[in-house]
Amino acid sequence: MPPKRYRNDVIATAQATGYVLQFWNCLLVGDDLTLISIMDEPECEDLIDAIYDTSNIEEWKNFRHHYRTLRLWSLTYEQQLTTPLHITAGRGFVDCLRHLLQRGASVDLAPGGSTALHEACQNGQPQCVKLLLSHGANSNAVSEDGLMPLHVCTSPESLVCAKHLLQFGAAINGQSLGEDNTPLHVAAQNGLPGHTELYLHYGAALEKRNDDGLTPLNAACSQPQEKGDLERYTKVCELLLTAGADVNTEDQDKQSPLHMACKNINPGVVDHLLAHGACVNTMCYSGNAPMQNVLKVVAYKADHKPERVVRSLLNHGSIRVWPGALPEVLKYCCVSPRTIEVLLNAYDRLKVTDDWVEAVSPEMFKEHKGFYESVFSLQHTPRSLQHLARWKFRNYLDGRVHKVVPQLDLPTFIKNFLLLEFRDYVH
Structure with a gap:
């Protein structure tokens, strides 16, 4: 289902009262009290599922010029098309996220190609991940890059996020589109022993090959490693070998x-x-x-x-x-x-x-x-x-x-x- 777009008349009304930029500013700083007061305004009802297009920087700058009293302005957000849910989930603003969800925000909206759940996992925000999942977020949603939320758990900080995903039914052996990586491949490639142990506990396949013909053990061993990463990759390989990974599996x-x-x-x-x-x-x-x-x-x-x-x-x-x-x-x-x-x-x-x-x-x-x-x-x-x-x-x-x-x-x-x-x- 295509994402719901902002109606022009609603935009005009909200902009005329200065609420769009105030709302955006609240999202960026996690100001949940002001956020609630804005959402209580009748003309701002549709701001909850607003799709912000930050690609036209000059237009946003000109818009900001009329509201010099705002505390913060940021154009560092990575996605060009984003929503309030994505912003708060990615930045870990749990209270703001909760208010948005309670007001009926579309939990799986993905105007920029990925859901707010992807955003929270990628940024290692476990509380936001749990909140999104408890409000019905799809733990196996596929982004336009072919990645499920487990595939974007690529940092040590995302371990608890991965735990929540698995508890809510994430596919332990789900493969990414194009690369055919499983979550265990991703954990191995990024040298994540905690994730590796977790996935093995949930029955991750040890010998499944990705598009390059690599098993998770091959993937861990082949990944370029800085000196400070050697210990992490050693632990990952130890876990895989102890679990029974084939030590002599060859790539292409x-x-x-x-x-x-x-x-x-x-x-x-x-x-x-x-x-x-x-x-x-x-x-x-x-x-x-x-x-x-x-x-x-x-x-x-x-x-x-x-x-x-x-x-x-x-x-x-x-x-x-x-x-x-x-x-x-x-x-x-x-x-x-x-x-x-x-x-x-x-x-x-x-x-x-x-x-x-x-x-x-x-x-x-x-x-x-x-x-x-x-x-x-x-x-x-x-x-x-x-x-x-x-x-x-x-x-x-x-x-x-x-x-x-x-x-x-x-x-x-x-x-x-x-x-x-x-x-x-x-x-």
Whole structure:
């Protein structure tokens, strides 16, 4: 049903008395008392479902010019077509919203393409969400972008909103139009552990794929992650894996969750994936194993601790870098000396040449002089007996290092040495 439009004669009458702008101002500041007094005026009855068009900014500015005494004017509202219900729901003005609903405001009106419920969820306003739902708002209303309210719960603040939606019958596996994302996909993509746990409790499908062929686990692992987001995404992946998500499900390019987590360099996620049986040497269509994925991005994400990822992969039996490619790897990964250290400790001998020296920039050499001097000294010195013993032991165990070493009756410092603990030099 198309939205009810404002009648011209009503607009003219309300504007003539200055009520339209006063009403708008009350909505913006949450002034419920003045709002009630305006709605009590006979000529302002239809303001409740008024559709404001804020696209013509100059017209609104000229209109404002006649009412200089108003306390606030704002044109920062995102939608061009909006209603009183949308404004109050999105800003969390519960009392104003309640008065509008009690006066009969159309709860599912969507002139701008989405309902007031979408607006409240998107802005993390749980009280407004509950109020709208209790007045009959459709918990599965689809916006013009193909999104249900659960699909716009994308912030940690929207968790309680999601709880209210599910209590009022929101479809836990409802897919968005176009992208085919479920709410669990959305929670995974945005690194929301609270939402993920909630949706799993309500029976969210773990293996449903979206339009890109991604399951929620794939979606979480493939999402670009800033350093401050790593812990949240780690928790999401832990929840999905504990619930039984397939750890080796590949996307359309045959990239597994491990490929993706290595590309984003999230050590916590990598550890969980490996602990749940992720295949460490599977190659994607481009011919890359997880190890290649992490080494390609070390230069851009050195603060993500790529050395932890490389160490975990090697301890689980990852293929090593072809020795002839080590100077190239050194060139692009020299910003992370510990990554270089772990890589080099996977070999029993190294053919260090002048190319290695040239591969490290003067800036990096100066910053990590002690470490790189220890590397370059191997040009004339064999590896130590201590290291050779470690290499022999690890080589014998092959991909079982991570299982066997922790069970050995050995001092902790020896176990750590066998598991390639960082020492910030190579010997």
